[in-house]
Amino acid sequence: MPELPEVETTRQSLAPRIAGAVVTGVRLGKPLRWPLGCDPGSLLDRTVGDTTRRGKYLWLPLTGGGLLMHLGMSGSLAFREDVPEPAAHDHFDLRTTLGTLRLTDPRRFGAVVWSSALDADPALKLLSGLGLEPFDPAFTGTYLHAALQRRRIAVKLALLAGDIVVGAGNIYACEALFAAGIDPRIPANKVSRPRAERLAEAVRTILARALALGGTTLRDFRDTHGMAGEFQNQARVYGREGEPCRICATPIRRLVQGARSTFYCHVCQRR
Template sequence: MPELPEVEVTRLSFADRIAGAQVLGVSLGKPLRWPLGCPPDSLVGRQVQSVRRRGKYLLIDLEPQGLLLMHLGMSGSVVFDRYLPPAGKHDHFELQTSLGNLRLNDPRRFGAVVYAEHQADAVALKLLSRLGVEPLGEDFVLADFQRELKARHTAIKQVLLAGEVVVGVGNIYASEALFMAGIRPTLRAHLISRARAAKLHAAIRQVLAEAVHQGGSTLRDFSNALGESGHFQLSAQVYDRAGLPCRLCETPIKRMVQQQRSTYYCPQCQTF
């Protein structure tokens, strides 16, 4: 589920409700990608101060100190409620609080919940320090984006997915943004003209902002931490549409594989 819009919609759905809650207990299921990094019981008694997001990480700030870095991986989702059914086999982390229980369900277990004493801790830095700028924030500056693209020789699709230039663009929105900008996913980043980089910059912001606005994914069955699903009004222009006519020019959409991930594009609308 989770690219930036899904993570952000998840955050927005429970951040205000959990703020101020007292931690009453922590339950763990099977191991996730990384160990929690602290005894679960050591979190009892702390207060949840706020929930932020950095890239695809949820950052749960605790008082008087500490934070939980939560990543949803490929298949993770979060629910927050006062009453939850008994934990199932894919529920691997749960924070019980005075205001409700926060539960991470993640069948593939590529996700993680990691504790750090401070945001500048080695653990936190390792996970966060290499992340690129937030696409919906003020730091996503066109001139910087253009300069970063000039410095990279790999395919633009891979540059977007790597998250070192700009975070939050996953496999779906990478294809969608490149379609919107009219750029072939295989085009090497440094060969993109400044004008086309500007189109891509705008496209990334637009596609992500619109997806957040719609309440999460435009595809499949995403729902936020309260169980509410998105509006599904946007439909993908290219993602998962191999063989179907381009919505602009009717040319059949193509699928290819880059870095073991599917890429979709219109061979007519997207050029080198």
């Protein structure tokens, strides 16, 4: 968390407002997950292009290269003309002629990294292992079934890995598996083709719904306007341990997979 819907919501709220801005200053706070990788002063006078997204990474193109940004587990970006003095968790400011882009990250797992291009290191190395985008036409049930056949781990962990499809983070993997009626513990290579078809469609549908609602806000996430997401209000299993299933009224169960909480209905989701 933040996952794909939150990152895409951030991109949509940022891209049209910062495009064409010229960098006038850079402030670095406490160290983030990876170093910036360049002299902050070298970013001055560069012009911002059209912000794009790959998986949970944002690419902020600048003249002669760009900044690859990741929000980590608790990060958020704000873009304002008038920003307050930086607080303890404000670790990066990019001041421009149109406003200041600020990264706030209490846990400091986020990152802002300079790269000369998306197809050059370090961006190339960071992005090379990512799977398909969920809205890519190539992300089909046939593709998902073939990819899952090569995995013996639980299907939920296969979704979380990010090298089959990006964006199905913990919340959305739980919700997609519920929508598809698949027990999260079933080995990935035991998922049949029809079930893979349902799961691929569920991943797309859940992520599209989350994006339409501005993502999920559990604690920290805000878009660059400061607005919280609303998907958490529609979750059918995530965070609902002990509450009745919205379909069969059986209490929702919780288990731990890969150090992450999994929520599911043992009646509606079959092995």
